[in-house]
Structures are given as structure tokens and as C-alpha cells.
Amino acid sequence: MQKLLFILFFVFQFSHAQWQELIKQAPYYIQTIQVNDGKYPMPSNILELNHKLYVSFDDLQADEKDYYYKIVRYDENWKPTQLQISEYIDGFESDIITGIEPSNGTLQSYTHYHFSIPNENTRILLSGNYMLEILNDADEVVFSRPFILYRKQVDVGIQVRWANDIAIKDQKQMLDVFLYKGNFTIFNESQSLQIKVIQNNNWFTQKILNIPSSYQGNKWIYHYPDKLLFDGLNEYRAFETKDIRGMNYGVVKRELTDKLYDFYLYKDFYRTHYLYYKDIDGAFVINSVQAENEVSTEADYVFVHFAFDGDLENGEKLYVCGQFNDFNPQKDYELKYNNDNGIYELSLLLKQGYYNYMYVIKNQNDFIYNITEGNFAETENAYQVLVYYRPPGSRSCKIIGYGKTNSERIK
Numbered sequence: 204m205q206k207l208l209f210i211l212f213f214v215f216q217f218s219h220a221q222w223q224e225l226i227k228q229a230p231y232y233i234q235t236i237q238v239n240d241g242k243y244p245m246p247s248n249i250l251e252l253n254h255k256l257y258v259s260f261d262d263l264q265a266d267e268k269d270y271y272y273k274i275v276r277y278d279e280n281w282k283p284t285q286l287q288i289s290e291y292i293d294g295f296e297s298d299i300i301t302g303i304e305p306s307n308g309t310l311q312s313y314t315h316y317h318f319s320i321p322n323e324n325t326r327i328l329l330s331g332n333y334m335l336e337i338l339n340d341a342d343e344v345v346f347s348r349p350f351i352l353y354r355k356q357v358d359v360g361i362q363v364r365w366a367n368d369i370a371i372k373d374q375k376q377m378l379d380v381f382l383y384k385g386n387f388t389i390f391n392e393s394q395s396l397q398i399k400v401i402q403n404n405n406w407f408t409q410k411i412l413n414i415p416s417s418y419q420g421n422k423w424i425y426h427y428p429d430k431l432l433f434d435g436l437n438e439y440r441a442f443e444t445k446d447i448r449g450m451n452y453g454v455v456k457r458e459l460t461d462k463l464y465d466f467y468l469y470k471d472f473y474r475t476h477y478l479y480y481k482d483i484d485g486a487f488v489i490n491s492v493q494a495e496n497e498v499s500t501e502a503d504y505v506f507v508h509f510a511f512d513g514d515l516e517n518g519e520k521l522y523v524c525g526q527f528n529d530f531n532p533q534k535d536y537e538l539k540y541n542n543d544n545g546i547y548e549l550s551l552l553l554k555q556g557y558y559n560y561m562y563v564i565k566n567q568n569d570f571i572y573n574i575t576e577g578n579f580a581e582t583e584n585a586y587q588v589l590v591y592y593r594p595p596g597s598r599s600c601k602i603i604g605y606g607k608t609n610s611e612r613i614k
Contacts, residue, residue: 225281225334228533229346232263234313234504235489235527235554238335238348244483244557246526247404248350249587249605252330256320256350259499260337261554265305265312270345272318273297273336274327279397279591279600281332286599293326297338304500308493310463311504311552330354330602348529349406351589351602358383359588359606363613365580367428374578375432376610380412380425380588387603390595397591398425402433402584403484405530407571436584437576439482439525439559442468444505445490447555463552464505470546471511471562477579482559484585486526489556502555511538511547511562513575518567521547521575525560532565585609 229236239246241257250256262268274296276284288296302317321327329352336347360381366372380398389396398412410431415423425431442453444466451457451466458465494501509523522532538547562575590604 223531225277225347226349226529227336227344227347229260233346234261234263234552236260236346236348238350243486244488245404245486245585247587248348249404249589250350250352251605252327252352252354253321256335257317258319258335259302259315259317260346261306261313261315263311263313263504265314267303267305267314269340270300270316271297271338271340272300272320273338274320274325275334275336276329277332277334279332279593284331284599286329290599291327291329291331293328294324296325298322298324300337304497307497307500309501309503313504315500317499327352329599331600353589353602353605355605356603357385357387357590359590359604361586361588361606361608363584363586363608363610365613366432371432373580374435376435376580376582376584376613377428378431378433378586380431380606382415382423382425382590382604384421384423389592392423395593395595399589399591400431401587404526404585404587405485407530408433433584433586434573435578435580435582436561436573437474437579437582438478438480439485439561440471441480441482441557441559442466442507443490443557444507444553444555445557446492447503447505449492452557464503465508465550466505467508468510471509471575473513473575474577476577477581479581482583483557484583485524485530485559485561487556487558489554491555504552504554507551507553507558509538509549509551509560511575512545513547515547515564516566520565522563522565523549523551523560524563525558527553527558527560532563532571538562580613583609583611 237259239248240250276291300316300318304315306313333350334347337345339345362379364377366375366377393414400410402408412425416426417424443451454466455469456467489502491498491502521538522536524530538549541548563571563573565571588606591600592603593600
């Protein structure tokens with residue numbers, strides 16, 4: 204059994220790594236990237252076909268560049284599609300970004316770029332996995348971000364439950380997934396169907412199912428107590444920087460240095476008990492008390508200083524994660540140990556707003572875990588389920604269903 208678990212883990216890591224390798228990380232001067240449905244305070248990059256995808260980012264070099272967007276389609280396993288562009292795009296798959304505005308009254312100058320899809324030049328025709336690439340005038344990819352489009356053809360139900368195993372009942376949340384086919388016909392589900400389940404819009408938590416555990420007519424049941432288990436986590440930590448001159452939640456002090464403000468957060472520690480807090484599941488919202496008209500161009504940038512007081516094992520590294528960095532523990536988000544005070548520290552340049560965050564630890568084998576936060580089954584978590592279907596003989600996969608819920612009514 205131990206060997207089997209290792210093989211399953213290796214396959215998951217390899218598949219996920221392929222998806223990660225497609226993403227081009229932004230250079231230092233590109234900040235506050237948002238690619239989502241615009242439904243704040245908890246936006247998502249999963250949205251229904253033909254609904255608006257909103258894209259925005261800031262260029263801290265504060266000049267006016269020609270940036271272009273490009274839409275690239277991938278299959279259910281994030282491999283290149285076999286389709287021609289004209290089969291999934293009506294219009295142009297690439298076009299210049301015309302929404303360009305300079306910052307107004309900020310200490311940190313920047314240029315704000317924004318657009319939405321569909322627009323008069325581009326409309327996506329098919330559901331599926333997509334990558335949005337932002338290119339410069341030399342046709343080089345500056346950064347890229349994924350988004351998912353679904354078309355509802357089947358209904359999806361989700362039930363969050365207490366874990367069956369009493370030993371982990373207080374730490375884990377278990378899901379049951381129900382697929383209501385109605386009159387939609389699915390052929391050879393063991394080969395053609397993928398059910399992908401994620402927690403809090405964080406694709407690092409992805410779990411994949413294929414075959415239902417049981418059938419009740421047009422209702423297919425996915426009851427896998429050992430596989431559909433998620434860490435309960437804790438409510439996300441939070442801070443705000445919306446008021447340059449006044450008090451801000453989670454901030455112990457504020458200073459004006461080097462022409463920008465520095466916001467110092469309260470020192471963080473390992474969390475050994477559940478702390479109820481109405482979080483926004485890792486998301487962030489740009490906000491500024493000083494903005495009089497348009498927060499996207501009037502919110503300033505500030506340095507946010509994180510501090511963590513706790514011990515790590517040899518070879519472990521500590522990172523801060525949230526939707527602001529796609530939950531991705533990259534090098535730029537690693538806290539470094541300060542020998543003078545014995546604290547792990549990190550300074551990030553972030554746009555004014557309200558932020559959820561969490562710490563994760565990565566070991567020598569790049570395995571990511573969250574022992575800094577603890578795991579508590581009563582934590583409120585959001586869950587998303589996508590149904591991918593590739594009919595036998597088809598050249599493409601489509602997403603025929605989407606469901607979401609949260610664990611507030613765990614049973």
C-alpha cells in the first residue's frame with residue numbers, strides 16, 4: 204500500500220508540474236495581475252462560456268507600451284489542442300490592449316492596463332482550458348495566466364462531510380460529488396470523463412476522479428472517502444493597507460521611507476487551534492480610502508513586511524501564499540531567516556487593498572504542506588468541481604458541468 208500511495212503521489216506531482224510549466228511568471232515591474240470573472244470579493248478564473256473575463260495589470264515602469272493579449276487553448280491535461288484556431292475563436296486570438304490609463308496622485312507611478320473577453324474582436328466558441336498570454340511589441344510573452352470556461356450541460360451536486368475515519372475527523376473535510384446527467388449522453392465514462400475537484404480556487408489542491416462509485420439512473424455518485432479528502436486548514440490570515448494615513452487591520456505600524464510607505468504586519472506564529480474569522484478564501488480586493496474616483500488608478504503601492512516567529516526543520520523553506528500570487532510558493536515569496544532577531548521575514552510590494560494570506564512550507568523534495576496553519580474540519584472552505592468530457596473519437600475535450608459549494612454546512 205505504501206508503494207502504491209507513492210506512485211499515485213508521483214503521478215499527481217508530474218501531471219501538475221506540466222500545468223505549472225506552461226505559466227510564464229511576470230517580471231518584477233508587472234504587478235497586481237487579475238484574470239477572473241469580476242465577482243468580488245471572491246473572484247474566480249472559472250466562468251461560464253460567453254460570460255465576461257476581466258483582465259488587468261499594472262506596469263510600474265509607468266510608460267505606455269504596446270501590449271497584446273493572446274488566447275491559447277489546451278486539452279483536459281493541459282497539452283496543446285488539436286483544433287485549429289478558427290474552431291474555438293470567432294475573430295482574432297490576439298489583439299492589442301487598448302485600455303491604458305496612467306496612475307493618478309500616487310507615490311508609485313504605474314500604467315494600468317485592462318480589457319475583457321469576449322469583445323468586438325474576440326469571442327471564444329468552446330468550453331475548455333485556456334491560457335491567456337500577454338505579449339510585448341517584440342512578440343515575447345511577458346506573462347501568462349490560465350482560465351477555465353464551462354458550458355452547463357449536466358448538473359453537479361457537492362456535499363461536504365466529516366471524514367469517516369475518526370482519527371482524522373477533526374482535521375479533514377470529505378466530499379461527495381453527484382453528477383445529474385438528465386438527457387445528456389455520456390459514452391465510456393471510464394475513459395472519456397474527468398471530474399476535477401479543487402479547494403478555494405487553488406489548483407495545487409486538485410484531485411481527479413473518473414469512474415462513479417455507484418449509479419442511480421441518471422444520477423452518478425462519486426463517493427470516495429479515502430480520495431476526496433482535503434485538509435481542513437484554518438481561516439486565512441488577513442491584513443489591509445487601504446488607508447495610507449489611518450489605522451489598518453493586521454498592521455502594527457506604518458512608516459514613510461524611500462518615497463513609499465512601509466506597512467509592518469503583526470508577527471505571525473504557528474497556529475495550534477481553530478480561529479473563526481470570516482475570510483474570503485485566499486482572495487484579495489484592491490481598495491484605497493484616498494481614492495476619490497477610480498481605485499484601479501488611484502490606489503498606491505506600499506511595502507508590506509511579513510514576520511513569522513517559528514522553527515523550521517533542516518531543508519525546509521517558508522513561503523507566503525494567496526490569490527495575489529496564485530497560491531504559488533515561488534522564490535520571490537520566500538521568507539528569509541534574520542539572524543539578528545531570530546525571525547523569518549519578507550517584504551513585498553503590493554497595491555493597496557485587503558488581502559488574505561497563508562504560510563506554506565516546502566521541503567527538500569518540493570513537497571508543499573501547511574503545518575503553520577493547522578488543520579481543522581470546522582474551517583470554512585470553498586470547493587469547485589469541473590466535469591471534463593471527451594467523447595470517443597473526438598479531437599477535443601469540453602467542460603460540460605460546474606458546481607461549487609462551501610463547508611459552512613458540513614454534515
